[in-house]
Amino acid sequence: MLTIDADRLWQSLMDLARIGATPKGGVRRITLTEEDRRGRDQFVAWCREAGLAVEVDRIGNIFGRRAGTDPAALPVAMGSHLDSQPSGGKFDGAYGVMAGLEVVRTLNDAGVRTRAPVEVAAWTNEEGSRFVPTMMGSGVYAGVYELEYALAQKDVEGVSVREALAATGYAGPAAPHKLGAYFETHIEQGPVLEHTKTTIGVVLGALGQRWFDLAITGQDSHAGPTPMETRKDALLAASRLVVEVNRIATTFPDYARGTVGFMQVKPNSRNVVPGEVRMTVDLRNAKDATLTAMVEELKRCLARIAAECRVEAKLDEVVYFPPSEFAPELVASVREGAKGFGYSHRDIVSGAAHDAVYMARIAPTAMVFVPCEGGISHNEIENARAEDIAAGCNVLLHAVVQRAGAL
Amino acid sequence: MLTIDADRLWQSLMDLARIGATPKGGVRRITLTEEDRRGRDQFVAWCREAGLAVEVDRIGNIFGRRAGTDPAALPVAMGSHLDSQPSGGKFDGAYGVMAGLEVVRTLNDAGVRTRAPVEVAAWTNEEGSRFVPTMMGSGVYAGVYELEYALAQKDVEGVSVREALAATGYAGPAAPHKLGAYFETHIEQGPVLEHTKTTIGVVLGALGQRWFDLAITGQDSHAGPTPMETRKDALLAASRLVVEVNRIATTFPDYARGTVGFMQVKPNSRNVVPGEVRMTVDLRNAKDATLTAMVEELKRCLARIAAECRVEAKLDEVVYFPPSEFAPELVASVREGAKGFGYSHRDIVSGAAHDAVYMARIAPTAMVFVPCEGGISHNEIENARAEDIAAGCNVLLHAVVQRAGAL
Numbered sequence: 001m002l003t004i005d006a007d008r009l010w011q012s013l014m015d016l017a018r019i020g021a022t023p024k025g026g027v028r029r030i031t032l033t034e035e036d037r038r039g040r041d042q043f044v045a046w047c048r049e050a051g052l053a054v055e056v057d058r059i060g061n062i063f064g065r066r067a068g069t070d071p072a073a074l075p076v077a078m079g080s081h082l083d084s085q086p087s088g089g090k091f092d093g094a095y096g097v098m099a100g101l102e103v104v105r106t107l108n109d110a111g112v113r114t115r116a117p118v119e120v121a122a123w124t125n126e127e128g129s130r131f132v133p134t135m136m137g138s139g140v141y142a143g144v145y146e147l148e149y150a151l152a153q154k155d156v157e158g159v160s161v162r163e164a165l166a167a168t169g170y171a172g173p174a175a176p177h178k179l180g181a182y183f184e185t186h187i188e189q190g191p192v193l194e195h196t197k198t199t200i201g202v203v204l205g206a207l208g209q210r211w212f213d214l215a216i217t218g219q220d221s222h223a224g225p226t227p228m229e230t231r232k233d234a235l236l237a238a239s240r241l242v243v244e245v246n247r248i249a250t251t252f253p254d255y256a257r258g259t260v261g262f263m264q265v266k267p268n269s270r271n272v273v274p275g276e277v278r279m280t281v282d283l284r285n286a287k288d289a290t291l292t293a294m295v296e297e298l299k300r301c302l303a304r305i306a307a308e309c310r311v312e313a314k315l316d317e318v319v320y321f322p323p324s325e326f327a328p329e330l331v332a333s334v335r336e337g338a339k340g341f342g343y344s345h346r347d348i349v350s351g352a353a354h355d356a357v358y359m360a361r362i363a364p365t366a367m368v369f370v371p372c373e374g375g376i377s378h379n380e381i382e383n384a385r386a387e388d389i390a391a392g393c394n395v396l397l398h399a400v401v402q403r404a405g406a407l
Numbered sequence: 408m409l410t411i412d413a414d415r416l417w418q419s420l421m422d423l424a425r426i427g428a429t430p431k432g433g434v435r436r437i438t439l440t441e442e443d444r445r446g447r448d449q450f451v452a453w454c455r456e457a458g459l460a461v462e463v464d465r466i467g468n469i470f471g472r473r474a475g476t477d478p479a480a481l482p483v484a485m486g487s488h489l490d491s492q493p494s495g496g497k498f499d500g501a502y503g504v505m506a507g508l509e510v511v512r513t514l515n516d517a518g519v520r521t522r523a524p525v526e527v528a529a530w531t532n533e534e535g536s537r538f539v540p541t542m543m544g545s546g547v548y549a550g551v552y553e554l555e556y557a558l559a560q561k562d563v564e565g566v567s568v569r570e571a572l573a574a575t576g577y578a579g580p581a582a583p584h585k586l587g588a589y590f591e592t593h594i595e596q597g598p599v600l601e602h603t604k605t606t607i608g609v610v611l612g613a614l615g616q617r618w619f620d621l622a623i624t625g626q627d628s629h630a631g632p633t634p635m636e637t638r639k640d641a642l643l644a645a646s647r648l649v650v651e652v653n654r655i656a657t658t659f660p661d662y663a664r665g666t667v668g669f670m671q672v673k674p675n676s677r678n679v680v681p682g683e684v685r686m687t688v689d690l691r692n693a694k695d696a697t698l699t700a701m702v703e704e705l706k707r708c709l710a711r712i713a714a715e716c717r718v719e720a721k722l723d724e725v726v727y728f729p730p731s732e733f734a735p736e737l738v739a740s741v742r743e744g745a746k747g748f749g750y751s752h753r754d755i756v757s758g759a760a761h762d763a764v765y766m767a768r769i770a771p772t773a774m775v776f777v778p779c780e781g782g783i784s785h786n787e788i789e790n791a792r793a794e795d796i797a798a799g800c801n802v803l804l805h806a807v808v809q810r811a812g813a814l
Binding site: 192195207229238272 | 595596597598599602614616618628629630631632633634635636637640642643645646647649650653656657662663664665666667668669670671672675676677678679680681687689691757758759760782784785
């Protein structure tokens with residue numbers, strides 16, 4: 001059974017992590033900065049060493065292609081992103097790109113030829129920490145965003161994506177090409193695999209997300225003289241809604257999640273009944289119909305609470321991101337790969353979005369998750385075990401070879 | 408029936424309000440500032456015009472005394488405070504002092520002699536906005552605070568009460584003297600009288616208060632990848648407690664009140680489950696035993712919520728202020744006064760503390776409340792109707808004459 005070189009993969013990850021390395025062992029390689037350019041240059045050099053044909057498209061996505069034997073076959077791509085959070089880790093994104101490179105190196109070493117071409121992709125600006133929106137490169141590639149729209153986005157210093165691409169030398173000429181399949185390996189960025197002592201997460205899809213801003217307006221009043229029955233307590237209404245969001249997320253099916261992460265109280269004084277609260281609501285679900293039902297239940301609860309607490313509530317939807325279901329045949333080959341290598345595995349749904357979510361709109365897509373320490377990501381202490389990193393890459397190798405057709 | 412001069416009372420309030428007047432029609436007469444000195448000087452001048460003997464004690468409390476016919480009788484005092492919040496109104500405090508002055512003027516005009524002396528008191532630093540603690544002058548007078556402790560308190564610029572008293576010339580020589588009774592008229596600073604279209608609030612006492620600081624510690628985690636069942640959501644725990652505080656305050660008897668006025672969430676980011684919340688809890692009740700039972704129920708709820716939400720909770724009591732019950736015979740004379748004048752009236756409990764709360768510890772005490780517009784106080788737009796202001800003063804006149812014994 002063909003297997004990847006675990007040490008080589010780990011070494012590539014560690015070598016890449018030296019570019020933008022932080023004192024605490026993390027990585028600061030913000031998109032389209034000098035550090036990102038150096039990371040890209042390193043990746044391109046490794047692609048060329050592996051004999052891949054490199055092309056760069058107009059939003060700076062990089063593709064390294066290993067030719068197949070059938071000129072008509074659409075390429076099977078693997079990838080993720082090389083940019084990091086401002087205080088990011090060594091694995092988020094980098095793992096998916098380095099795993100793709102390791103698959104190609106393994107095919108080279110074993111002299112395996114595939115019917116379809118095999119590609120390694122590095123998508124521009126997945127993190128969105130310098131330029132919004134997040135997942136910009138894959139979003140443009142998948143037609144979610146217009147190229148011109150993306151190029152015109154500016155960072156806080158007024159530098160546009162177009163200017164930053166030109167400065168790094170990664171404003172390429174290539175137009176998007178069709179893909180036969182897309183695979184992405186990624187650390188879970190959550191606690192489930194570690195908690196259940198599972199090596200491989202077979203990712204069924206990604207949760208849909210609906211994000212809301214909520215403003216609740218009651219009336220300030222003195223905590224002493226104001227009887228309970230005449231109060232218009234915005235914080236009481238907000239708190240009741242937090243409890244309902246939690247109830248909705250724990251009682252609805254299909255991997256429902258609900259979070260109030262932000263809350264601001266005014267005037268925020270110990271002995272004044274709060275007259276105003278601003279807060280957010282983040283609802284997620286694997287099925288769009290269930291997500292819609294959660295939103296409807298949220299609105300019903302909010303209307304009832306507002307009436308009972310005598311407050312005004314204004315709910316604005318700020319993000320809608322539909323659930324994505326990955327391609328069943330690719331998901332099955334990931335699961336079979338894990339079984340074949342004897343890895344413990346479980347089906348899982350990605351709570352966060354990844355480039356794969358956009359790629360799923362234009363090609364059959366699947367993802368492989370591996371555990372990360374404490375479920376922690378977007379942090380310099382992000383960590384993963386070398387044997388899990390290798391296992392995920394072996395599963396990727398299996399799925400890619402199956403899809404691309406080994407001769 | 409003897410009645411006060413409504414126009415003179417109103418004019419005195421408006422004249423006093425010119426000292427420290429703000430553009431929006433309020434008053435800024437922060438304790439022991441130049442504005443406070445001018446307000447005190449005006450009050451003392453009016454006392455002298457009314458033939459009162461003025462004395463100032465070591466914490467700056469001012470007493471204007473009208474002699475009685477019985478040298479052994481303890482004085483019947485009326486009063487409140489002349490200092491204001493930084494953006495205060497014309498009536499909070501000033502009304503109680505000017506009403507006392509008007510009672511004396513009325514007795515003078517009618518040539519009424521009383522058995523006991525009648526005094527008008529102006530207590531130092533009720534508001535506490537420059538020097539803490541609040542109600543400093545009456546607190547020292549009643550023996551709640553040591554004089555030296557109070558004199559040593561400093562404002563944010565490092566100026567002590569002792570220095571500020573010396574600068575304004577109101578560091579007097581007088582020691583506290585015994586009082587036979589104390590009456591305080593005050594705007595309600597709440598909505599009940601206005602809401603129920605009542606002219607006179609017959610104040611039975613003041614709510615006890617127990618204030619808490621609460622720190623809840625859970626664990627930050629990503630809103631997407633973290634399943635509901637493994638979260639340690641500090642904001643969910645905090646919100647459940649807000650709901651319980653409201654339940655406790657609405658179901659316990661004896662004028663129970665409960666407020667969470669302050670809440671701070673960390674990291675306070677839309678898609679991160681909050682790991683930390685700091686908040687306050689303010690519980691009030693007219694009966695100490697019921698207040699204690701409310702606190703015990705709060706602690707039970709908190710323990711249950713902390714366990715269910717898998718968070719740590721640290722509850723610290725920062726203020727305990729026992730309920731005060733006013734003297735039944737004085738409360739009855741306030742009620743009879745309101746009836747006698749044909750004013751609508753209702754029994755009420757003060758949700759906030761007043762100088763009368765400390766005076767109740769050393770003398771039979773009662774208060775008279777009148778409505779204020781929208782229940783609003785501690786604000787430049789604080790307002791009251793001249794006829795309600797006059798009505799409260801008539802009731803005061805009746806109660807004081809009854810207590811002091813008109814000849």
